Amino acid sequence: MADQKVIMDISMSLDGYIAGPNDGPGNGLGDGGEELHEWAYDLAAFREPHGQEGGAINEDSKMLEEAMNRPGAIICGKRMFENAEGWGDNPPFHKPVFILTHENLEPLEKEGSTTFTFVSGIENALEQAKDAAAGKDVAIGGGADTVQQFIEAGLLDEMRIHIAPLILGGGVRLFDHVSPGRLEKTRVVDSELVTHITYRFVR
């Protein structure tokens, strides 16, 4: 499993926010934050895992399909889990999801093959997620705190940022509390709404 990568796909405003102000339960993306993901909502690749039919197939589709299909397991923070209210009865992941928390909670099995396992500590979460991913990559799902912990620990290999043509002016920043560093840009895909840039962390 040495070639399993730790990856991340995230939509960010031009001013560096991944959620608007006042994020919380029922408002997981914060005020105005839904616009960050506007490029994805109408795609067939978004609608299908959310149980909807139809939708567009274009340059963005490939990016979203890669984001959804490449990882065999996902790691998210507990706050994100709570803000999304557990993603309902049939979450869009359809794979094992590991939720970082110091609470001792029983695993949750949802419809559509999504399982939530609650784990403490990023190294521990990563080990379990790599096992569960069965040779596929592991994605960091967010939120910002979780992403920042993985970056600071040198555990993130690659990230793809979908840069939305928005100024949010406030909210949750992707790169707060992250130490200076250099990345290697490996791929750029432009689409009508956003610019998808893939970076590899240089160590």
Add this chain to the structure above:
Amino acid sequence: MADQKVIMDISMSLDGYIAGPNDGPGNGLGDGGEELHEWAYDLAAFREPHGQEGGAINEDSKMLEEAMNRPGAIICGKRMFENAEGWGDNPPFHKPVFILTHENLEPLEKEGSTTFTFVSGIENALEQAKDAAAGKDVAIGGGADTVQQFIEAGLLDEMRIHIAPLILGGGVRLFDHVSPGRLEKTRVVDSELVTHITYRFVR
């Protein structure tokens, strides 16, 4: 002159900084900030106006040539002027430059056709710069305060951001104090080091 545009070309780190920490006279780009402009230093289009010979010609050249040739006049903040220590005897602009300040200062005429005129207020500066540009566009040269004032006043038409694959972790943010808004992405040019994205302000 109704088709004169107010434009800006600026290099920004992935975490939104256009200068590193501790910027000041003699350290105009702040600690680590020079890396933001790494994509430009070796270009013939950069070396020539700086009085050096040779240099590379590539995808980045076109971006830099446009940034340098499109404007007929430039507006900068006084702090930037001071941090750059007036750009020496032969500044790289070779055109009229208007420096925003409330001080009453005499114009400076430098070698190589760069003139510095000191003006108070962004509307006033823009009016004078448009006249001096003789039909060409007016560029906002920076720093961040000046750019933010122009954006907030709705006076910036277009900006091209050169996104450098860097996390600076601190310094001067491009979009601090800017109100939420939507932009139109009009052009993306990828090069080895950076991604050049052009946005138009939607009003």
